[in-house]
Amino acid sequence: MLMFGIADANKFYASCEALFRPDLRGKPVVVLSNNDGCVIARSVGAIAMGIKMGMPWFQLKAQEYPEKVHVFSSNYALYHSLSQRIMTALEEMTPRVEQYSIDEMFLDLTGIDGCEDFEHFGRRLRAHVLATTGLTVGVGMGPTKTLAKSAQWASKEWKQFRGVLALTPGNPKRTETLLLNQPVEEIWGVGRRIGKRLNLMGIENALQLARAHPALIRKNFSVVLERTVRELNGESCIPLEEMPPAKQQIVSSRSFGERITTKVAMQEALCQYATRAAEKLRKERQFCRHVGVFIRTSPHAKDEVFYGNSAGEKLPRPTQDTRDVIEVAMRSLDRIWLEGRRYMTAGIMLDDFTPHGVSQLNLFDEDQPRKNSAQLMKVLDGINQSGLGNLWFARQGVNNEWKMKRELLSPAWTTRWDDIPVARVL
Amino acid sequence: MKQAACSSDLTVLWPPIFTPRVRVPLYAEPCAAGFPSPAQDYVEKELDLNELCIRRRASTFFVRASGNSMQDLGLFDGDVMVVDRAEEAAHHDIVIAEVDGEFTVKRLQLQPCLALLPMNPAYPIIYPEELQLLGVVTWFFNSTRARRR
Numbered sequence: 147m148l149m150f151g152i153a154d155a156n157k158f159y160a161s162c163e164a165l166f167r168p169d170l171r172g173k174p175v176v177v178l179s180n181n182d183g184c185v186i187a188r189s190v191g192a193i194a195m196g197i198k199m200g201m202p203w204f205q206l207k208a209q210e211y212p213e214k215v216h217v218f219s220s221n222y223a224l225y226h227s228l229s230q231r232i233m234t235a236l237e238e239m240t241p242r243v244e245q246y247s248i249d250e251m252f253l254d255l256t257g258i259d260g261c262e263d264f265e266h267f268g269r270r271l272r273a274h275v276l277a278t279t280g281l282t283v284g285v286g287m288g289p290t291k292t293l294a295k296s297a298q299w300a301s302k303e304w305k306q307f308r309g310v311l312a313l314t315p316g317n318p319k320r321t322e323t324l325l326l327n328q329p330v331e332e333i334w335g336v337g338r339r340i341g342k343r344l345n346l347m348g349i350e351n352a353l354q355l356a357r358a359h360p361a362l363i364r365k366n367f368s369v370v371l372e373r374t375v376r377e378l379n380g381e382s383c384i385p386l387e388e389m390p391p392a393k394q395q396i397v398s399s400r401s402f403g404e405r406i407t408t409k410v411a412m413q414e415a416l417c418q419y420a421t422r423a424a425e426k427l428r429k430e431r432q433f434c435r436h437v438g439v440f441i442r443t444s445p446h447a448k449d450e451v452f453y454g455n456s457a458g459e460k461l462p463r464p465t466q467d468t469r470d471v472i473e474v475a476m477r478s479l480d481r482i483w484l485e486g487r488r489y490m491t492a493g494i495m496l497d498d499f500t501p502h503g504v505s506q507l508n509l510f511d512e513d514q515p516r517k518n519s520a521q522l523m524k525v526l527d528g529i530n531q532s533g534l535g536n537l538w539f540a541r542q543g544v545n546n547e548w549k550m551k552r553e554l555l556s557p558a559w560t561t562r563w564d565d566i567p568v569a570r571v572l
Numbered sequence: 573m574k575q576a577a578c579s580s581d582l583t584v585l586w587p588p589i590f591t592p593r594v595r596v597p598l599y600a601e602p603c604a605a606g607f608p609s610p611a612q613d614y615v616e617k618e619l620d621l622n623e624l625c626i627r628r629r630a631s632t633f634f635v636r637a638s639g640n641s642m643q644d645l646g647l648f649d650g651d652v653m654v655v656d657r658a659e660e661a662a663h664h665d666i667v668i669a670e671v672d673g674e675f676t677v678k679r680l681q682l683q684p685c686l687a688l689l690p691m692n693p694a695y696p697i698i699y700p701e702e703l704q705l706l707g708v709v710t711w712f713f714n715s716t717r718a719r720r721r
Contacts, residue, residue, distance in 0.1 A: 166675075168670040168673050168674060168675065168704065169673030169674065171673075230630075231630040231631070232630075234629065234630035235630050235631070238630075277631070277657065277658045278628070278630050278631040278657065278658045279630065279631065279657075280657060280706075559633075560633060560634075563634075566633075566634045566635060566636050566652070567633070567635050567636070567675060567706075568635065568636045568637075568638045568675065569635050569636070569637060569638065569653070569668045569674075569675035569676055569677045569706075570638050570639050570674065570675070570676045570677070571637050571638065571639040571640070571647060571649075571676070571677045571691050571692075572639065572671075572676050572677070572678070572690050572691060572692060572695045
């Protein structure tokens with residue numbers, strides 16, 4: 147009998163920020179989105195003070211609170227490092243782990259009950275992760291991924307489960323009670339929009355969805371939701387994926403810290419995104435045959451006419467060379483650039499992947515493949531990943547005034563020697 | 573290609589007959605003119621300091637020491653400590669403890685009662701009711717040259 151688990155870190159970003167700051171234990175902590183836009187994570191203390199998810203930073207700054215709120219820019223180097231540590235700790239106790247997101251991992255728990263009660267195992271797992279990383283995870287378990295997610299949802303909703311809950315086929319009454327209490331939009335893979343449509347059909351809780359006829363659901367919604375119905379009934383349809391599926395598209399984009407008004411600055415920004423996208427492409431061991439560029443002004447700015455446009459080109463042969471990507475990106479930008487606008491967002495999109503760089507060369511092709519491209523990119527990536535130095539294309543510029551705004555960034559406690567925590571010898 | 577059977581207007585082309593090639597075995601190891609290295613059967617991986625100092629990668633953190641009050645132990649200002657938070661703290665271990673909202677290096681006493689012994693006699697012994705540890709210091713390093721300066 148199959149059994150899945152999901153481990154998710156509680157208040158992950160806020161907990162990471164407090165991990166090496168003992169003075170922040172129990173204090174209100176919030177983490178802001180890229181460019182210090184709005185609140186994307188809150189500690190228990192911050193929630194208690196009524197700080198809402200998505201609250202813009204400038205609003206929070208202006209507000210008066212009875213206690214100092216500790217605010218941080220998102221420190222992805224730190225979150226990634228700690229996420230990997232949680233992953234490693236889970237792998238030490240379970241045979242197969244799938245990283246689902248930065249703070250959620252699916253586990254294969256099949257056969258655990260042969261020697262140990264599921265919930266007992268869940269508690270041990272939780273203790274092990276806490277001892278290893280200092281972070282707390284909740285564990286939901288069920289015979290399908292969807293039921294494991296429902297268990298995890300319930301373990302957070304009702305404190306008496308103390309963060310660990312297993313739904314087992316041996317106890318159908320418990321599963322039923324839980325599903326009866328779970329609103330449809332809280333089910334994994336349903337969401338608010340589909341939830342509303344289900345509500346119109348009179349389906350309001352998970353149990354009603356589980357009892358719905360799969361064919362009816364497929365007809366009115368999709369195969370995906372039909373799968374959810376089957377999963378709620380204990381029929382596993384979504385297997386554990388240890389290897390992430392190959393990417394079909396890579397997008398590297400960001401909103402600027404300050405609006406971009408000159409073409410040179412835009413070229414620098416796009417070059418940087420192109421470099422990052424090409425790096426990802428090489429990491430995925432793929433070659434792309436299409437490069438696209440998009441630029442956009444703010445749709446909300448007063449007294450400004452919105453402008454957004456995109457352009458792209460199909461490449462004569464698949465590439466993973468940063469220089470090719472930059473070249474096409476610059477040509478595409480020339481076609482869509484409008485002077486006198488204040489641009490807010492721009493990005494690069496790589497599409498149409500193939501795993502090989504081979505292609506039929508055209509006898510009359512003017513642009514022949516670049517010589518030693520693979521070797522050059524290998525050297526480039528090797529140096530940039532070594533942490534000892536950084537190589538970049540001159541086009542990216544040196545003074546990147548437009549780059550990400552991260553004024554409240556905490557140290558990279560675990561990934562940079564200059565940033566490691568300090569302990570006083572007393 | 574060889575032209576073969578010619579029936580009416582259809583020309584059939586046959587590939588030429590290949591005689592099987594003689595395969596010459598390729599010796600992967602270069603045949604040096606001198607005596608082969610007597611060590612080549614005994615090659616082992618170079619030593620890696622991580623193997624010695626880090627038992628559990630996921631629970632190991634690096635922490636820098638600050639302050640000069642632990643010179644008896646050989647721990648100096650600026651030294652890097654290897655801290656394992658999954659390590660069970662034993663009596664007289666060097667630990668990183670949370671005291672008044674900051675990390676401090678102390679010696680842990682479990683018997684006869686729980687206490688954090690200071691490294692410097694000028695500081696008081698702490699008898700905590702509840703103990704928060706970042707982890708146990710398993711190793712520390714200093715650069716002898718930095719010391720000399």
